[in-house]
Amino acid sequence: MTATSIEKVNGQTPGFDPVALAKAEAIRTEAASKAEAARIEAEGRAEGEKLLAAEKAEKERIANERAAMRLEKERADHTAHLARKAAETAKSKAEEEKAQKAAAEEEASEAQRLTEQERSQRWWKWGARGIYAVGLIIAAPVQFMHFWDRERPFLIAAPALLEGLALVLAFGAAWAVAHRRDVAPYRIGIMISAAIAAAINLHGGMTDPAIGFNAGLIGAIASLGGPIVLMAYEHGIAQKADGIPSFRERRAAERARREDEAARQKVRAEKQAAEARAAADKAAAQARAEEEQRRRDEDRKTHHREVWEIADAMRSARGQEFVTEQIWAEAWYRKTGCKTVGITLELEAASRAQQARAKAVTEMPIEGSFSLVDSHRPARQKKDPEATDGRRNNGGTPPRRRPGDSEPPHPIARTQARLERTAKTKEDGE
Numbered sequence: 001m002t003a004t005s006i007e008k009v010n011g012q013t014p015g016f017d018p019v020a021l022a023k024a025e026a027i028r029t030e031a032a033s034k035a036e037a038a039r040i041e042a043e044g045r046a047e048g049e050k051l052l053a054a055e056k057a058e059k060e061r062i063a064n065e066r067a068a069m070r071l072e073k074e075r076a077d078h079t080a081h082l083a084r085k086a087a088e089t090a091k092s093k094a095e096e097e098k099a100q101k102a103a104a105e106e107e108a109s110e111a112q113r114l115t116e117q118e119r120s121q122r123w124w125k126w127g128a129r130g131i132y133a134v135g136l137i138i139a140a141p142v143q144f145m146h147f148w149d150r151e152r153p154f155l156i157a158a159p160a161l162l163e164g165l166a167l168v169l170a171f172g173a174a175w176a177v178a179h180r181r182d183v184a185p186y187r188i189g190i191m192i193s194a195a196i197a198a199a200i201n202l203h204g205g206m207t208d209p210a211i212g213f214n215a216g217l218i219g220a221i222a223s224l225g226g227p228i229v230l231m232a233y234e235h236g237i238a239q240k241a242d243g244i245p246s247f248r249e250r251r252a253a254e255r256a257r258r259e260d261e262a263a264r265q266k267v268r269a270e271k272q273a274a275e276a277r278a279a280a281d282k283a284a285a286q287a288r289a290e291e292e293q294r295r296r297d298e299d300r301k302t303h304h305r306e307v308w309e310i311a312d313a314m315r316s317a318r319g320q321e322f323v324t325e326q327i328w329a330e331a332w333y334r335k336t337g338c339k340t341v342g343i344t345l346e347l348e349a350a351s352r353a354q355q356a357r358a359k360a361v362t363e364m365p366i367e368g369s370f371s372l373v374d375s376h377r378p379a380r381q382k383k384d385p386e387a388t389d390g391r392r393n394n395g396g397t398p399p400r401r402r403p404g405d406s407e408p409p410h411p412i413a414r415t416q417a418r419l420e421r422t423a424k425t426k427e428d429g430e
Contacts, residue, residue, distance in 0.1 A: 124236075128230050
C-alpha cells in the first residue's frame with residue numbers, strides 16, 4: 001500500500017496515530033477478508049447448487065431411464081403373458097374340442113350299440129313268443145284229438161290246461177325276473193309241464209291211428225320247443241338284470257386277466273434280470289476294486305515302507321477298512337514334507353536346480369565365436385575361382401544392390417539383438 005503524506009488539513013498539521021492506522025488497516029483487512037469469504041462462499045454455494053442440480057438431473061434421468069426400462073420390461077412381460085395365455089387358451093380349447101369330439105363319438109357309438117341291443121332284443125323277444133305261439137298252434141290240435149271223447153266232453157279242456165300251464169309259468173318267470181326274485185322254480189315247472197304235454201302228444205301219435213306218429217312227434221317237439229325258447233329268452237333277461245356277465249364277457253375278461261398276468265410276470269422277470277445284472281456288475285466292480293486296492297497296497301508297502309507304516313497307523317486310528325487316497329496323501333506329507341504324492345525333497349531340489357539352470361541357459365547372452373559379426377548373416381557360398389568377374393563388362397563399376405540380394409539375418413542374430421535391446425531398456429530404466 002502506498003502511504004500519502006499530508007502536511008496540512010484545514011490549515012493545521014495533523015498528528016500521526018499509528019494505532020488508529022493499524023486499527024483501520026485491520027478493519028479494512030477484516031472487511032476485505034469477509035467480503036472475499038462471502039464471495040467464495042457464494043461461489044461455492046452456487047457451484048454446490050449447480051452440482052446438486054446436475055446430480056439431481058442425472059438421478060432423474062437415470063430414474064426415468066429405469067422407469068422406461070421397467071415399463072418396457074413390464075410391457076414385454078405382459079405381451080409374453082398374453083401370448084402364453086392365448087397359447088394356453090388355444091391349447092385348452094383344442095383339448096376341449098378334442099374331448100368333446102371323443103365324447104360325441106363315444107356317445108354316438110354308445111347310442112348305436114344301445115339301438116342295436118334294443119333291435120336284437122326286440123327281435124329275440126318276438127321271435128321267442130312267435131315260436132311259442134307256433135308250437136301252441138301245432139301241439140294244441142294234437143291234444144284236442146287225443147282227449148276228444150263224446151262221453152266225457154269235459155276233457156276237451158285238458159289241452160288248454162297242459163299248454164296253458166307252461167304259458168302261465170313262463171309269465172311267472174318273467175315276473176320273477178322283473179321283480180328280481182328266484183326264477184328257478186318257474187323254470188322247473190315249465191319244463192315239467194312241457195315234458196308232460198310232449199309225452200301225451202307222442203303217446204297219442206303212437207296209439208291213435210287218427211293222429212299218426214308224425215303228428216304226435218311234431219306235437220311233442222312243439223310242446224317242448226316253445227317253452228324252451230321262451231325260457232332261454234327269460235334266462236338272458238334275468239342274467240342282464242342281475243348283472244351276470246355272459247360267456248363272451250367272461251372269456252374276454254379271462255383273456256384280459258391272462259394278458260395282464262403275463263405282462264406283470266414279464267415286467268417282474270425283467271426287473272429280476274435287471275437286478276441280477278446290476279448285482280453281478282456291482283459284485284464284479286467290487287472285486288475289481290478290491291483287487292486294485294490290494295495291488296496298490298502291496299506296491300506301496302514294497303516301495304514306500306516308511307510312508308506305508310504311517311498310513312497304516314492312520315487307517316487303524318480312523319477305523320478305515322483300507323488306506324484311502326486321502327490317508328496316503330496325508331501320510332506322504334507327514335513323512336516327506338511334500339504335499340504332492342510321489343515328490344520328495346531331494347527330487348524337488350534337483351528339479352528346481354534344473355529349472356534354474358534351464359532359465360539361465362535360455363536367457364544368458366551369446367558369447368564367443370557366435371557373437372562375431374560374421375554370425376550376423378549366414379556364410380555365403382564361395383564363388384568359383386574360374387568364374388568371370390561381372391564388373392569387367394561395365395567398366396569396373398560394382399553392380400547395384402537391390403532388395404533381396406543379401407541374405408536375411410540369422411535367427412540367432414535376431415534373438416541376440418532382442419536380448420540386448422531388452423537389457424539396454426532395463427538398464428536405462430534403472
